[in-house]
Amino acid sequence: MSPVSADVVKDLAPAGVLRAAINYGNGVLAQRGPSxxxxxxxxxxxxxELARRLGVPVHFVSFDGAGKVFDALGATPPDPLAWDIAFLAIEPARAAEIAFTAPYVLIEGTYLVRKDTPYQSVTExxxxxxxxxxxxxxxxxxxxxxxxxxxxxxxxPPHDDDALMDLFARERLDAMGGVRQLIGKYLATNPDLRLLPDSFMDIRQAMGTKQGRTIGARYLQDFVEEMKxxxxxxxxxxxxxxSATVAPPAA
Structure with a gap:
């Protein structure tokens, strides 16, 4: 990529630091480190890598769910946990507030069900x-x-594993929806469960910044394409x- 202009830095890191929202609710994309x-x-x-190219420090803002990342952006009064860039799945409900790049990773959304149920496909x-x-x-x-x-x-809401499994069993729910890799972890301790072989969606994980930051959003788009x-x-x-699929080049 060409040298970063001052306008790009101003758009993506207006406070002189790149505030990056990290969603620990998606363990495929983010895992907790020493701090x-x-x-x-x-x-x-x-x-x-983006902060390095912009020539600014990065400050990570932690969240335990994608919904909380989105809510922090539009809170009134402004949320002190607001961010400059985020890593979220592309969804129409979010696009009014977030300028998304093309996806950089594709993840399957599927269902976890009990082994004794007849379901063989998500459509059922x-x-x-x-x-x-x-x-x-x-x-x-x-x-x-x-x-x-x-x-x-x-x-x-995002909760511990025991609470999820307790509700699933107690209420005799038919399925749990989620990212295949993440809900698949429950199979190790719950042998009476299984994952359906197909998926109901490709979750298109992208980078994004606030709508209105046109110059920064354009740079972010090119950055993601280069990173892929x-x-x-x-x-x-x-x-x-x-394990996840790197998204193809943007059309």
Whole structure:
């Protein structure tokens, strides 16, 4: 990429520091490090590289869910935890406030179900009387809210694993929606569960900045394309021990 102009730096780091929102609710993209300023994973690596190119320090702002990242942006009065860049899935409900890049990673959204249920495909869950557990304001919650015709969504804020499994079992819910790699972890301690083989969506993980920062958003778009093409994203995923698909070049 060409040298960074002062206008780009002003757009993306107006306070002289790049405030990067890190969503620890998505363990494929971010994992906690020794401190809040040392996150591991592809999100942290991309933020550090971007800050290096801008010539400013990076300050990480931690969140435990994508919905909280989005809410911090539009809070009134302004939230002290607001950010300059974030790593979120592209969703129409967010695009009015966030200027997204093309995706840099694609992740599958699927369902976790009990082994004794008859479901073999995600389409079978969209039926009257079916209840699906999701995290509020997550990408898959927003998508399923838009697309499901009959099933009911049951929302539980980001919580510990025991609370999720307790609610799932106690309420006899039909499925839990989520990122395949993340909800798949429950199989190790719950042998009576299984993942459906197909998916209900490709979760398109992208970088974003606030709408109105046109110059910065354009630079961010080019930055993401270079990070994909150079192998940076693939290497960052590998270093953090995560398996995900690097998104293809933007059309």
């Amino acid at each position: 809040e300023q040392e996150p591991r994973g592809v999100s942290g690596d991309l933020a550090r 869950l969209d039926a009257p009387g079916r209840r699906i557990l999701v995290t509020p304001k997550s990408a898959y919650d927003l998508f399923l809210t838009r697309t499901l015709k009959h099933a009911e969504l049951v929302r539980l 093409a150079s192998g940076f994203v693939a290497e960052a995923l590998k270093r953090s021990g995560q």
